[in-house]
Amino acid sequence: MNEDEIAQFNKVNLERESATTSGISSINDKNKLSTKANKPDNQLKNGLLGWYAICSSKDINKNKPYTFTIYNEPLVLYKDKESNLRCVKDLCPHRGASFIGGEVIDGELVCPYHGARYSSTGECTNLSRITCNHIVDSNYDNYASKIHLYQYICKEIGGYVYIYYNGKAKTNLSDFEVADNINNRLLNNYGFDISNYKYEEVVVDFKCDWARIIENHLDILHLFWVHGDTIPDNDVNRDIITSFNQEITREENQIESKYKYKDKSKGEFIRIKFLPPGRIVIYKGEPEEARYIQVLDHIPLAKNKARVIVRHYRKFMKNKLLTDLLLFRQLQHRVFYKVFSEDYMILRTQTYNNQMGYIEKDNVKLLGEDKMVQYYWDWFKSSDRKDHPWELHPKDSNTNTVHEDSAMLYPPANPTLEKQNNKSILLNVAIRVLIPIGVVFLIIL
Template sequence: MNDEELNKVNSLKLANQSSGNASLEQTSGITIEENTSVQPADQLSSGLFGWYAACSSNTLKSGSLWHLSMYNEPLILYRDKDNLARCIKDLCPHRGASFIGGDIKGGELVCPYHGARYSSKGECTNLDRITCQHIVDSNYNSYAKKIHLYQYPTIEKDGYIFIYYNGQAKTNLQDFDIQSSIEDSRTDSYGFQSAKYKFEEVCVDFKCDWARIIENHLDILHIFWVHGDTIPDKDVSRDVITSFNQKITRDQRQIESKYNHKDKSKGEFISIKFIPPGRIVIYKGSPESARYVQVLDHIPLAENRARVIVRHYRKFLKNKFLTKLIIFKELQQRIFYRVFSEDYMILKTQTFNQQMGYIEKDNVKLLGEDKMVQYYWGWLNNALKKDNPWGMHPTTSGTNSVHRDMKMRYPPENPKLADENNSKIIRKLLTRLLIPVGFLFLIF
């Protein structure tokens, strides 16, 4: 499905945003100004089904398969012969094999079991090669109709591959009733012009509940406490936590929390937006003039398994040569890995506590500062009830662990990733040092 086809299918735009700020609530250290003139937080118009940024464009190379899952359902992303991204359920409609170990030939997906090839539309293109001639002849029409890939709408924007996920892959993409416009998921629709920025990104997998990571990224309190020594920003330390005013606004599209310095001359410190189903945008300074912006996409791979694509847009250090010279990408990646590692044990154990039912209403007491998390919970609980995504592809304790056992993209689970990055840093540092030394050696 290309952009044009997809836009035809897109039927419903999200309702207009509303605004208006009113009452003040005083809490420990932070003042909360709340938007009361609109519907409550649980009336964000999107639920858990919709457009997910599932993979970055750079990651999806043509000729290779990218495996992921959504709410336990195994999926595959690949590029077809026109280089368009496709998302299919990882299930060959011949005998139900997975495409793991399969191939792309001439932009067509090839099953590793009996070699069935599928066009980008999902039709099997070599039926006669995988069945006996008499079967093809007598049953061709009915069989050909049955052998068709199960797909999800896919679109590529802003260097992301978005998939429209609703738990029900279909053989015909036209059959999807798409409830939200992809335009609302464009980075430019959040108040900053991404073209003016450069970015670095990493993709990491966590063994914890998807919602706990989103919560973690909405939670400013912990940034100072847990990451104060790692984030290279003088404003982020355990000592500055009480010096902000918080203002929360909610509308049908997003929940936003702005933190202003108590000293008004210093202006806005940070703002955080939650845009369902899985995106968080964090600005340093106001969105229009932010020096850097973080876009975090959260992908609910499976129970106890979530993926985050974190992209760090910056307005500074845009010169490509300089960035390469100072090994910026790898050093940035190192910081990302370290920041996420600082959260990891907290997230895993908090997931356990939540699964045991310990994080119930009366067991935990939220602070005023946790209002953002509270609003998120409100939305999540309603969305879980309405969409029930975890109920669509449930696994049991007896389910084969093949997908759970896949290599994770995260150093604490897969130390090779950090080792590779560190050796890249050392190698590049040495080359940068050796070139001038060699040059001097030649001269003298």
């Protein structure tokens, strides 16, 4: 290249870089995108291992173990004798059965195969029930001292069950080194006062890639196109073009993006907060003043199988009688199910393209507005290289799918739930209309 060609080459590259970082809106990124050579690939402290919200406290049944998987590893939640929550590996140390179909009796986990019972410390407490009366092992005590359940640390906070997942269950909980502070996942750490809110919740399972679902929930672009007819906001519409200024901050414990209307008189559109590894918080305005907060927790059940817990907290419609009468809960669930069905349509095809390696082959290019998504992938890829969670409990195509099949709610259960919910709305509307008509009819007669 001669000097003119080199100058032209540099100019074109500079223009390219500026086009990909500025986007359509004036992006005020406190961290500024740096050049490729010194670009920080992960400013978040926590990686893919750490505290995950797994389910609601109300899902833990007194008599029945709650089974689930995370990164392919089958686990069980139950409440022990002292009402402490326990999360143990789903493996009976007698002959390796699962606790699926087992029971919790008097705070002891009971294996469905031979009835072994496990106490809160994980030791076997009822060995006499393992063996039939006519086969007596003369060395029970010795046997009992050698078998244990393997556990993870778990906590119940704000109606959620969290586990500290590092892929290595231990017999003794005090042997864990907890590298991730659970407070970094809690809303009150960010200025929200959850005690002022009521919430509705749905749980949705997807047969697709966990990381892609998070990407979807960080993405505001698709709201207008995919959910334009579903989300009850006039600005969220396929046909209305609205532009925003985007402001992103990356800190040790969160990435947050604020979207403000370019038309300053309209103020703010939305804020999205990513709290790794699996929580997203969506709200508007300052945390102390937010009228609603949507909290989405993403659980990587297995490869291309993920669960999402959605809670929609609100400061309005808090009166139970009124919300019951107006079918507020059912109507809100109806929106949730519809939104997730719309997303699922996209996510499963995107998952296929990802599985085929098409997305990795540099076949996709992000826009300036996708900066939140870009930062998320920077974090994800760096954490995946460091923590490689899918290599901790690998399975192959020959591994049977008993845990996934028994645990997966979607498909087909969620469309069924959606239909049940719609039926319940119709039934309740009919009751509310027919009763007054009946009363008037009786009075007239």
